[in-house]
Amino acid sequence: MAKxxxxxxxxxxxxxxxxxxxxxCAYPGTPSTEILEEISKYKEIYCEWSVNEKVALExxxxxxxxxxxxxxxxxxxxxxxxxxxxxSSAYIGVNGGFIIxxxxxxxxxxxxxxxxxxxxxxxxxIPVLCPSDSQEAKDLVIKAFEISEEFDxxxxxxxxxxxxxxxxVVSLGERKEKGIKGYKKDVSKxxxxxxxAKRRHVLLEEKIERLKEYSNNFVYNRFxxxxxxxxxxxxxxxxxxxxxxxxxxxxxxxxMVYPFPDKLVTNICQNYKEIIVVEEVDPFIExxxxxxxxxxxxxxxxxxFDELNPDKLKVFIKRxxxxxxxTDNLPRRPPALCPGCPHIGTFYLLQKKxxxxxxxxxxxxxxxxxxxxxMDTCVCMGASITLACGIEKVNKRINDGxxxxxxxxxxxxxxxxxxxxxxxxxxxCDIILFILDNETTGMTGxxxxxxxxxxxxGEETKRILPEDIARACGVEQVYVLNPYxxxxxxxxxxxxxxxxxxxxxxxxxxxxxxxKREKPKEVDIELCTGxxxxxxxxxxxxxxxxxxxxxxxxxxxxxxxxxxxCPKGAIK
Amino acid sequence: xRITNILICGIGGQGVLLFSDILGEVAMESGFLVxxxxxxxxxxxxxxxxxxxxxxxxxxxxxxxxKEAHFLVSMEKVEALRYLxxxxxxxxxxxxxxYVPPLPVLIGExxxxxxxxxxxxxxxxxxxxxxxxxEMAKELGDVRVSNIILLGxxxxxxxxxxxxxxxxxxxxxxxxxxxxxxxxxxxGREFFSQ
Numbered sequence: 001m002a003k004x005x006x007x008x009x010x011x012x013x014x015x016x017x018x019x020x021x022x023x024x025c026a027y028p029g030t031p032s033t034e035i036l037e038e039i040s041k042y043k044e045i046y047c048e049w050s051v052n053e054k055v056a057l058e059x060x061x062x063x064x065x066x067x068x069x070x071x072x073x074x075x076x077x078x079x080x081x082x083x084x085x086x087x088s089s090a091y092i093g094v095n096g097g098f099i100i101x102x103x104x105x106x107x108x109x110x111x112x113x114x115x116x117x118x119x120x121x122x123x124x125x126i127p128v129l130c131p132s133d134s135q136e137a138k139d140l141v142i143k144a145f146e147i148s149e150e151f152d153x154x155x156x157x158x159x160x161x162x163x164x165x166x167x168x169v170v171s172l173g174e175r176k177e178k179g180i181k182g183y184k185k186d187v188s189k190x191x192x193x194x195x196x197a198k199r200r201h202v203l204l205e206e207k208i209e210r211l212k213e214y215s216n217n218f219v220y221n222r223f224x225x226x227x228x229x230x231x232x233x234x235x236x237x238x239x240x241x242x243x244x245x246x247x248x249x250x251x252x253x254x255x256m257v258y259p260f261p262d263k264l265v266t267n268i269c270q271n272y273k274e275i276i277v278v279e280e281v282d283p284f285i286e287x288x289x290x291x292x293x294x295x296x297x298x299x300x301x302x303x304x305f306d307e308l309n310p311d312k313l314k315v316f317i318k319r320x321x322x323x324x325x326x327t328d329n330l331p332r333r334p335p336a337l338c339p340g341c342p343h344i345g346t347f348y349l350l351q352k353k354x355x356x357x358x359x360x361x362x363x364x365x366x367x368x369x370x371x372x373x374x375m376d377t378c379v380c381m382g383a384s385i386t387l388a389c390g391i392e393k394v395n396k397r398i399n400d401g402x403x404x405x406x407x408x409x410x411x412x413x414x415x416x417x418x419x420x421x422x423x424x425x426x427x428x429c430d431i432i433l434f435i436l437d438n439e440t441t442g443m444t445g446x447x448x449x450x451x452x453x454x455x456x457x458g459e460e461t462k463r464i465l466p467e468d469i470a471r472a473c474g475v476e477q478v479y480v481l482n483p484y485x486x487x488x489x490x491x492x493x494x495x496x497x498x499x500x501x502x503x504x505x506x507x508x509x510x511x512x513x514x515x516k517r518e519k520p521k522e523v524d525i526e527l528c529t530g531x532x533x534x535x536x537x538x539x540x541x542x543x544x545x546x547x548x549x550x551x552x553x554x555x556x557x558x559x560x561x562x563x564x565x566c567p568k569g570a571i572k
Numbered sequence: 573x574r575i576t577n578i579l580i581c582g583i584g585g586q587g588v589l590l591f592s593d594i595l596g597e598v599a600m601e602s603g604f605l606v607x608x609x610x611x612x613x614x615x616x617x618x619x620x621x622x623x624x625x626x627x628x629x630x631x632x633x634x635x636x637x638x639k640e641a642h643f644l645v646s647m648e649k650v651e652a653l654r655y656l657x658x659x660x661x662x663x664x665x666x667x668x669x670x671y672v673p674p675l676p677v678l679i680g681e682x683x684x685x686x687x688x689x690x691x692x693x694x695x696x697x698x699x700x701x702x703x704x705x706x707e708m709a710k711e712l713g714d715v716r717v718s719n720i721i722l723l724g725x726x727x728x729x730x731x732x733x734x735x736x737x738x739x740x741x742x743x744x745x746x747x748x749x750x751x752x753x754x755x756x757x758x759x760g761r762e763f764f765s766q
Contacts, residue, residue, distance in 0.1 A: 005600045030612055237634065310635060
């Protein structure tokens with residue numbers, strides 16, 4: 001059998017392909033993005049970047065209702081956006097198998113929280129499968145489609161960063177076509193009018209009872225007998241860490257964590273005096289096992305925050321394992337805006353001022369950090385505009401005259417900025433809204449969106465421009481500026497900040513990864529006075545050595561922003 | 573059979589992930605089970621990047637425990653020092669011979685005396701190899717192949733066949749860049765005997 005070294009995300013894509021999946025939808029979000037990028041390589045599957053996760057889930061559910069196997073994928077917080085249809089989909093059920101992939105991010109490598117989406121299963125009454133490596137990820141996608149169709153219910157596949165982005169060896173199979181049954185009218189199933197929904201809820205509870213039996217006998221809920229004294233219960237990647245540390249223990253590896261396999265767990269736990277539960281973030285399994293009446297060691301030892309690793313598990317063996325660190329007090333190397341990033345041009349004009357600046361989710365959230373300090377908030381997708389609306393209403397009452405600025409990226413604007421824009425106009429909010437349009441979804445690795453004129457598969461489509469939307473909504477002051485033209489922009493932006501009237505400013509320049517590099521710029525050290533104005537750009541290509549500015553030729557992309565800010569004409 | 577643990581580190585954009593992808597596939601071609609871990613997204617933007625690579629007959633954790641890396645391979649010296657805690661006491665450190673000041677130092681928010689790096693590395697690591705990959709890559713005409721030069725150097729310590737490296741390079745690298753990458757690999761491999 002052919003094999004390949006696949007990441008968990010690539011394995012999910014492969015599983016969808018082999019299972020005969022017909023439709024796949026997602027909005028990009030770390031650590032889930034590669035699932036759809038990989039699926040787009042399989043011509044047999046229709047796939048799309050949907051404008052947000054709610055839309056993705058609904059498009060995939062619609063496809064399922066036609067009898068096609070379908071899938072949607074998102075990062076953990078994306079499921080919050082999609083939670084409205086998620087709950088309804090449990091009542092409605094499926095026609096073709098339907099999978100919701102959620103990629104959680106313990107450790108918050110690229111996220112604003114560490115929520116544990118296993119609880120969505122319990123909350124929405126949807127079965128949850130947790131793979132622990134790439135092979136399982138692939139196998140469980142295929143299994144999840146079967147479960148979905150057998151029980152007429154969506155299935156959640158819950159990944160985490162270290163499953164999604166870890167590569168391991170996977171055996172590849174062939175695609176098995178499942179055909180499409182076709183859309184059949186069944187109003188009492190698919191229309192959740194109260195009289196129908198009541199019946200659907202009863203049916204759902206029955207399904208969950210049957211699924212509990214299924215979970216008790218599910219082969220991926222696996223007992224590995226080794227010790228008579230110590231039992232370790234674990235799921236997902238935590239199982240892998242635990243296998244590394246507890247070499248002689250018996251293991252109960254849980255894969256379907258909801259509905260919880262209560263009989264299986266009871267039968268095994270009753271034979272053990274010492275039970276350890278190893279799981280990331282929240283004590284989901286621990287709560288379940290305790291509710292069955294067993295004492296366990298779990299989150300009283302392990303942290304409820306950050307991701308686990310084999311070293312953290314050593315607390316069960318020996319408390320206080322801290323050894324003297326070899327590393328010195330090194331300067332941190334935090335993520336930073338790239339050399340020549342067009343966002344730098346916007347933040348340069350807003351930096352270190354007493355403006356109220358609400359922000360959003362994207363590379364530009366880094367504008368909150370040194371040297372710009374030009375973003376006060378980052379809450380969730382789209383919240384820049386709406387938080388600003390709330391602040392504006394109160395500040396007008398108390399005569400706080402500070403300008404209120406909202407900053408949102410292009411992809412985020414299309415995702416969830418539109419309702420905020422409507423609210424801003426409808427409720428007459430004097431906000432200066434900056435839309436940082438780098439013509440891509442930058443942070444997740446350059447995906448298309450409604451503003452790029454291209455679909456996921458590279459097809460041409462209508463390009464929808466944020467300035468057209470703003471004008472259509474009735475915004476009277478709409479500007480489209482090039483963020484590299486710092487001198488010109490300063491005049492316009494200063495005027496807007498002084499007037500403090502409603503305005504939309506689109507800062508448009510492609511992400512540096514999407515265009516050709518220009519010739520690197522150089523500093524004429526005869527002319528450079530060492531005034532450090534160019535350093536204030538925060539461009540990683542510019543440093544300050546021997547009282548002069550210096551440009552790193554390898555990093556510089558030749559954008560010329562430093563030429564704009566140099567008062568001595570010392571940069572060429 | 574024992575597991576081999578290799579920690580690869582550098583700065584976003586230096587090719588840490590391509591390095592570990594290629595080496596991981598070479599290990600798979602040689603019949604090992606492989607686990608490889610990394611993070612992407614915001615964590616990567618010009619920041620410190622690491623990739624854990626483990627191979628052997630049976631591998632569970634995708635993360636290397638502290639003090640268990642047989643090799644620490646670094647594309648920049650500050651990062652080599654940052655992840656030293658992963659290296660076994662008798663482990664091997666291979667690093668490029670230059671440093672990039674982190675942004676907080678560039679903009680003057682933090683001070684750091686970079687001259688301590690070499691002193692500390694020499695004091696703390698018994699098996700230390702400096703490989704001027706970036707300089708050698710410039711000689712080849714493309715600074716982006718530094719990572720493959722480093723891979724070529726590391727290959728001297730691993731029991732994989734040269735043809736397997738080339739096979740995997742062919743699979744992972746665009747045709748127009750393949751020749752220079754093969755040259756880079758050999759240049760790094762031969763640097764060892766110099």
